[in-house]
Amino acid sequence: MLKKSVTEISEDLKSLYIETAKKLKGSDRRQFMAQVVQGLGIGGQTFAERELGWNRRTIRKGTEELTSGQAFIDGRSRSGRKKIETKLPNILEDIKSIVEPKSQTDRSFKSTRLYTRITSEEVRRQLIVQSGYQEEELPSSETIRRKLNDLGYSLKRVLKSKPKKKIAETEAIFEQIEKINREADEGSISPLQ
Structure with a gap:
C-alpha cells in the first residue's frame, strides 16, 4: 500500500x-x-x-x-559566553585571597555566609595591583560581585563616615573664639598676646 x-x-x-x-x-x-x-x-x-x-x-x-x-x-547547550573561570582559571582563588582577610562571619551564626566591607570595584583594583591582571582581561565589577556571591560572600554597604555629634564643650570653645575675635577687632587686645 x-x-x-x-x-x-x-x-x-x-x-x-x-x-x-x-x-x-x-x-x-x-x-x-x-x-x-x-x-x-x-x-x-x-x-x-x-x-x-x-x-x-x-x-x-x-x-x-x-x-x-x-x-x-x-x-x-554549548553555545554562549564561557564562564570567566575558563578564561582566567585562577581568578576565584585570587578573589578569595583579596577578600578573605577583610571578611567576618555572621555575628548571630544564623547563616554560613561571610560578610565583607570591600566593594567589588576595590576587588577589581586589587586584582590588578596584587595579582597582576591587566585591566582589559578582567571582567566588570558586576561580574566580580556575582562571583563573590557565588563564593559565599555578602557585600555589606560601605557606610560613609558620619560627622561626630557635637559635644557640650564645642559651644563653649566657639564662644571663646568669637569673644577673642571681637576683642581683637575692637583693639582691646593685641593679636600677639
Whole structure:
C-alpha cells in the first residue's frame, strides 16, 4: 500500500504549521516538523521545504528522532559566553585571597555566609595591583560581585563616615573664639598676646 502524495493544503493549515513550528524549540520542533511531513505522505519533505520554508536537514533529523525515540542533543547547550573561570582559571582563588582577610562571619551564626566591607570595584583594583591582571582581561565589577556571591560572600554597604555629634564643650570653645575675635577687632587686645 502506497502512501498518498501531497498536492495541496489550505492556507490556514499552512499558517498553523508555520506558527506552531516557530513556537516550539529544539527536539520538540524537529519532531513536530517530521510528524507533519510524514502526515503529508510522499513528497512531504519537498513540499514542506518549498511551501512551509522548513529545512530538509532539520526535517530529517526530526524523523530520525521519531524513529529512534531519543532526542538528539544539539549544540545550543554549548553555545554562549564561557564562564570567566575558563578564561582566567585562577581568578576565584585570587578573589578569595583579596577578600578573605577583610571578611567576618555572621555575628548571630544564623547563616554560613561571610560578610565583607570591600566593594567589588576595590576587588577589581586589587586584582590588578596584587595579582597582576591587566585591566582589559578582567571582567566588570558586576561580574566580580556575582562571583563573590557565588563564593559565599555578602557585600555589606560601605557606610560613609558620619560627622561626630557635637559635644557640650564645642559651644563653649566657639564662644571663646568669637569673644577673642571681637576683642581683637575692637583693639582691646593685641593679636600677639
